[in-house]
Amino acid sequence: MDNLDRHDVLLLAELQRDSRQTVQQLASAAGLSSTPCWKRVKDMEAAGIIRGYTALVDREKVGLSLCVLAEVNLTRHHEDDVRRFEEAVAAEPRIVSCYATTGQADYVIKVLVPDIKRYESFLHETLFKLAGVTHVRSSVVLKEVKAETRLPLEAPGGRPAGRRSR
Numbered sequence: 001m002d003n004l005d006r007h008d009v010l011l012l013a014e015l016q017r018d019s020r021q022t023v024q025q026l027a028s029a030a031g032l033s034s035t036p037c038w039k040r041v042k043d044m045e046a047a048g049i050i051r052g053y054t055a056l057v058d059r060e061k062v063g064l065s066l067c068v069l070a071e072v073n074l075t076r077h078h079e080d081d082v083r084r085f086e087e088a089v090a091a092e093p094r095i096v097s098c099y100a101t102t103g104q105a106d107y108v109i110k111v112l113v114p115d116i117k118r119y120e121s122f123l124h125e126t127l128f129k130l131a132g133v134t135h136v137r138s139s140v141v142l143k144e145v146k147a148e149t150r151l152p153l154e155a156p157g158g159r160p161a162g163r164r165s166r
Contacts, residue, residue, distance in 0.1 A: 013161035071105030
């Protein structure tokens with residue numbers, strides 16, 4: 001499935017917009033009939049293009065008011081140290097994203113907790129205890145200007161998928 005066509009991209013854009021749509025609704029949006037639409041979605045699931053379906057939860061409404069972006073540096077970049085750090089990060093539910101980066105930090109992580117006291121506890125009880133962590137620089141998010149989960153897909157021809165012509 002290396003080459004997604006216009007219909008595939010439209011289906012992906014529609015599923016990202018609302019994954020609870022019926023096959024008939026998806027088919028209509030992509031200009032297909034139901035059976036080929038269903039088959040395309042199943043093929044993209046099997047190929048791992050569609051990794052799953054989820055509900056978007058408002059973090060503040062569930063008590064996760066504090067969002068912190070933390071830059072993390074490791075003492076050594078030995079393969080075992082890196083693997084252990086990445087496994088520990090993957091297992092920690094308060095870390096919702098982690099990126100290995102270039103520049104000043106080895107990693108940038110996004111941490112969600114109820115308040116600053118919980119973040120301080122997280123630092124001392126979890127992050128500072130991870131093998132190899134030598135430095136952490138935290139930035140508290142004051143306001144999320146944009147937190148998009150949809151990928152910016154382009155239909156063949158370079159036009160953003162899901163946008164209607166005016």
